[in-house]
Amino acid sequence: MLLDGGVMKHLAFVLALVAGAAFGANIDAWTVDYPLSQPLAWWPINEGSGTSSTADRSGHGHTATLNNIEEGDWVAGPSGIGYALNLDGANESASLADTDAFSFTNGSNDLPFSVGVCASLTTAANTALISKTSTLSQLEWSLYTTSGSTLHMIMYSGNSTADRVGAETSSALTAYEGAYHSYIATYDGSESYTGITIYIDGSAAATVPDNHGTYVTMSNSTAALYIGAFLANESSYKKFAQGKFSEAIVDNRGWTADEVSVIAARCRD
Ligand SMILES: [Ca+2]
Ligand SMILES: [Ca+2]
């Protein structure tokens, strides 16, 4: 049958609405570009199946290896948008072999960088968000929590936990357990506590210094980068995250507060 112009316009409008709704519902999906200039690495963790790897969509090819993941670990992301990996707190993570691009030092001085994770933590105590650490002699940087559930962003010098600069949130993350939240740290490369900002859901958190020893510049070790693990190869101190990880980002510049807001808005229940 033939449709008159008015009906055709109406149909086009309805189709546009459907397309718009689908677009909005898939903000975290493959079809949507990263919201800022392309970062060093962006893992949307949106495959929804597979147990071997998760893609880096930054265009830089830093495909991450999945460790001890089973098909049943794939779950819904924030608000049912996209997917996430439900890590078990025992041995599951994603990792990337050591490469210089993720060591933010020129050998003498630190360089700016930022890291971000969108995760729903089952427990906020003694957990790992993202780090470049493998053992107590392979230490570069880490975003993790301690037994009191406060969030730390630490840079290590000389591959030693004794020589570090860092910031620790004044409040515990306990209230954030069980729902998706954005955890971001930015660092200006100044080799001091004051150059670190920790953001939760896009807002700068109150912090206190976590500095020890003598900090020269960030180590460039052979540590792997881990999403959801800290000191993964250190039997006494290893931490594995228990919770759903929907996105991880690493960038080789310090994000502005406005940029952090844009990234954090992608992570909401
Ligand atoms: Ca497993
Ligand atoms: Ca290295």
Ligand SMILES: [Ca+2]
């Ligand atoms: Ca995801």
